[in-house]
Amino acid sequence: MLWSFLAVLFSGWLYVDACYRGPQWQRWLFKPVTLLLLVAWAWQAPTLNTTDYLILAGLVATLVGDALTLLPRQQMLYALGAFFLSSLLYTISFATNMTLSFFWPIPLALLIIGAITLAIIWSRLEELRWPVFTLIGMTLVMCWIATEQYFFRPNDYSFSIMLGAALLLLANIIGFITHYRRRFRADSAIIAACYFAGHFMIVRALWLY
Numbered sequence: 437m438l439w440s441f442l443a444v445l446f447s448g449w450l451y452v453d454a455c456y457r458g459p460q461w462q463r464w465l466f467k468p469v470t471l472l473l474l475v476a477w478a479w480q481a482p483t484l485n486t487t488d489y490l491i492l493a494g495l496v497a498t499l500v501g502d503a504l505t506l507l508p509r510q511q512m513l514y515a516l517g518a519f520f521l522s523s524l525l526y527t528i529s530f531a532t533n534m535t536l537s538f539f540w541p542i543p544l545a546l547l548i549i550g551a552i553t554l555a556i557i558w559s560r561l562e563e564l565r566w567p568v569f570t571l572i573g574m575t576l577v578m579c580w581i582a583t584e585q586y587f588f589r590p591n592d593y594s595f596s597i598m599l600g601a602a603l604l605l606l607a608n609i610i611g612f613i614t615h616y617r618r619r620f621r622a623d624s625a626i627i628a629a630c631y632f633a634g635h636f637m638i639v640r641a642l643w644l645y
Contacts, residue, residue, distance in 0.1 A: 501519040
């Protein structure tokens with residue numbers, strides 16, 4: 437477990453560093469390598485329930501989505517679909533471990549965040565408006581389910597999935613705003629750090645049963 441954990445951290449750091457100042461080949465190499473290492477680390481979890489395999493499937497869907505982003509623009513629709521599927525699989529996995537509960541400030545805050553994000557980028561999305569809308573919506577639902585679970589059952593597991601979901605949401609928000617509105621120098625590195633840290637925290641939760 438220790439070596440798999442260290443391999444994930446090292447590979448992820450190499451990718452984040454490449455996003456900030458490294459060559460393009462390093463980014464193309466270590467993004468899929470890091471995701472594959474996350475899949476291997478998740479597979480080694482001591483006890484995997486049936487729903488935990490949804491997290492493994494979500495990682496594979498993310499890997500497919502990343503591969504599709506390297507193709508021409510016309511494949512972006514399929515990439516967004518793969519990322520949507522990943523968030524959906526994560527959400528179903530989280531939801532199976534929670535009790536029925538509702539704390540209205542959580543979805544309200546997330547709705548406001550989603551509305552602000554869409555208001556900023558909506559006019560620039562063109563034919564990708566509804567795919568991006570559904571992806572952001574699915575990520576917000578994932579974050580809501582994970583946060584609700586932590587609010588009503590605070591423990592290491594629920595904290596890990598809540599933080600992971602929040603980081604993935606943040607990566608999406610920064611990614612869409614910088615892509616469609618305005619970029620800044622370290623945007624790719626920040627997005628990469630949030631992206632891998634989010635998946636890392638979700639996989640980490642599998643080791644906390």
